[in-house]
Amino acid sequence: MLKHHIFIFLLLVAINVNAFVQEIGPGVFVHIGKHLDIDDGYDGDICNIGFIVGNDSIAVIDSGGSYLVANELLKYISENFKQPVKYLINTHAHLDHVYGNVVFSDADIYGHKGLPKALKSRADIYQRINERYLGKISERSPLILPNKFVEINKPEFIDLGNRKIRLQAHQVAHTESDLTVFDEKTKILWSGDLVFSERTPVVDGDIHGFLETLEEINKQDINLVIPGHGVPSSKKYAIQPMIEYLDTLRTDIRQFIDNGESLEFALENAASDQKDKWLLFDIQNKRNVNLIFPIMEWE
Numbered sequence: 450m451l452k453h454h455i456f457i458f459l460l461l462v463a464i465n466v467n468a469f470v471q472e473i474g475p476g477v478f479v480h481i482g483k484h485l486d487i488d489d490g491y492d493g494d495i496c497n498i499g500f501i502v503g504n505d506s507i508a509v510i511d512s513g514g515s516y517l518v519a520n521e522l523l524k525y526i527s528e529n530f531k532q533p534v535k536y537l538i539n540t541h542a543h544l545d546h547v548y549g550n551v552v553f554s555d556a557d558i559y560g561h562k563g564l565p566k567a568l569k570s571r572a573d574i575y576q577r578i579n580e581r582y583l584g585k586i587s588e589r590s591p592l593i594l595p596n597k598f599v600e601i602n603k604p605e606f607i608d609l610g611n612r613k614i615r616l617q618a619h620q621v622a623h624t625e626s627d628l629t630v631f632d633e634k635t636k637i638l639w640s641g642d643l644v645f646s647e648r649t650p651v652v653d654g655d656i657h658g659f660l661e662t663l664e665e666i667n668k669q670d671i672n673l674v675i676p677g678h679g680v681p682s683s684k685k686y687a688i689q690p691m692i693e694y695l696d697t698l699r700t701d702i703r704q705f706i707d708n709g710e711s712l713e714f715a716l717e718n719a720a721s722d723q724k725d726k727w728l729l730f731d732i733q734n735k736r737n738v739n740l741i742f743p744i745m746e747w748e
């Protein structure tokens with residue numbers, strides 16, 4: 450863990466943390482969101498968004514939680530590049546990643562084939578959250594659905610001009626609509642929320658599928674992972690802590706169920722030895738247990 454922190458520190462020194470976006474690899478730009486919980490002053494700017502630049506066009510990956518942050522990204526792109534944003538890729542259905550879509554509504558919007566359904570089923574609650582936390586900003590951040598779809602086990606390739614990116618839709622893992630983007634040129638993977646760095650991982654899909662998907666990603670030849678939240682890092686420092694947390698959580702919950710312990714007991718004790726390794730642990734770990742425990746009771 451100490452090593453992990455040292456690595457993050459070095460990475461932060463190497464890049465300009467004050468800039469709105471940082472070039473993390475040649476032609477790969479990322480804006481790092483803040484580590485705020487949704488109940489903790491949510492402002493629509495908590496996840497990583499960014500873009501990849503080809504000779505002919507630009508692909509934006511995730512649009513943030515409101516038109517404001519998306520506008521800032523578009524402004525940066527327009528001021529610095531002549532290529533148009535032809536593609537927007539949504540990594541999954543969570544509100545902090547998609548409510549800036551409206552700013553890129555002229556682009557082809559790609560998502561997991563399960564994304565429209567996932568967004569529609571969450572739309573009412575997301576609308577209420579946005580109104581509550583973003584106020585007037587939410588009025589200018591309507592939900593815009595994707596119009597291009599990627600099926601599981603059928604990767605899509607987009608050519609940005611002398612630069613190919615691979616879009617891959619995954620089984621139910623972090624959510625039911627996880628999509629990753631791999632830049633062949635730099636071997637940089639945009640993982641969406643399949644990877645969290647620093648901040649406690651969120652399970653809003655299936656813990657078994659989540660672990661399987663991470664094991665698959667772990668086998669791939671990747672130079673750098675851009676997580677959905679937190680600083681980018683090498684595969685080892687990105688994926689291994691995720692597997693460790695999820696595996697501990699699953700093992701503990703299984704053990705508690707076998708021992709006849711209650712959900713309340715699991716809420717207090719599951720994965721407790723991971724507590725010091727992650728930010729926002731108490732609140733998010735409990736949410737994860739709340740989702741997983743009742744499902745695993747039936748397994």
Ligand SMILES: [Zn+2]
Nearest residue numbers: 541543642651
């Ligand atoms: Zn998410």
